[in-house]
Amino acid sequence: MELDFLPNRTTKATPAPITIIWDWNGTLRADLDDHVAALNATLPGLGGEPISVETYQALHRMPIRDFYADLLGRQLGDEEWHAADDAFLAELARRTVRLQRGARQLMMGLRARGVRQSLLSLAPHERLVGEVAKAGITGLLERIDGRPGAAVASKAPAMIEHLRALGPGVDPARTLVIGDSVDDAVAAHAVGAVPVLHTAGLHGATRLATAGVPLVDTIQDAVATGIAIIASGQLAAA
Template structure:
């Protein structure tokens, strides 16, 4: 094994799902707009969605409506929202399957972490045939949360004691992906075509890219630069 191959084997990619690997901005806007009227709200544009989206999604509804929704409203709305999503086919971001296959050929480990419900996440990844490319897949188990940081720490711990966060690249589409990455000492790279607009992402200071192939290469270069700086 060459030195470069050995170095690559130490690196790991942690993918985000919604808005990153799954190209579903239009799906989420459609589901939101299908459910807002029942709560007294008005449909929103894609730009409004991307500039104001937040998690947990319940707080997004509160923000758009200008009032807190009740538990009963949330339960009914969440079910309706997911029902709309279920009607839309799972679509991968262009070229991501080839990127993932290329990473596997280079000996770079990959896993996927999402705040989407775990069983739903597994079903969607199996639908598009990429579940087998992941060393681990973790979705949310339990109620919605406002940040991915604790889940990312648990995800890396579950991958095993040999995982060095300094060699982990987190690729996502929200500022919270970057916050979570930094919380564990990983490298964040943010994709500009997801659920959050580039203007919001730019305030975080993480590298911004337009394609997932570029995200991987920027992440690898950052990890290499970090390693060189410690020599």
């Protein structure tokens, strides 16, 4: 893929490299249908009914335990919740890891042009690392960080630590966060990065529009839009 929107690396007074921090589920990984199917395999055992893709995109939120409570109309006890979460993850693990269309080629092109790339997700860390390896893109990422412990409500604290771990060479104003949730935008703003959200993931366009940041249909458009914002020197509106 031609990345004509990127500046030539050899131009005079080349600025610090652009950094892209990718989200995983629903962003690089094309797994919306997988998540809905895994959830629908889990809900009947809890007394719930299967839901549609549209309902999933409209209601999905973190922490996932609260998402279940919204769907079931009741809170889950600890034992019941852990069993449901294990069942969901087991069902999801049986599904092939697929990337969004053109994702690998896009990432390879970005790397060739000197763009740094990393991955931050609230998925369990060990599972995340394994899935990324199956997708064949580990070598394109400088760092991969998943959730090390219990589920959390926001990615913002993890984003702060992730950016710090990438090192002092990363300029937040030249960092692009690409995701599929309002929380991805919140996390980007927490570090002064540029957020761009896309509509091909786990959250629907109506919800994403409430974030007040650029909203596009594909990850390719997200890259082009975000880099244009960085090149202009103006951060996306909060």
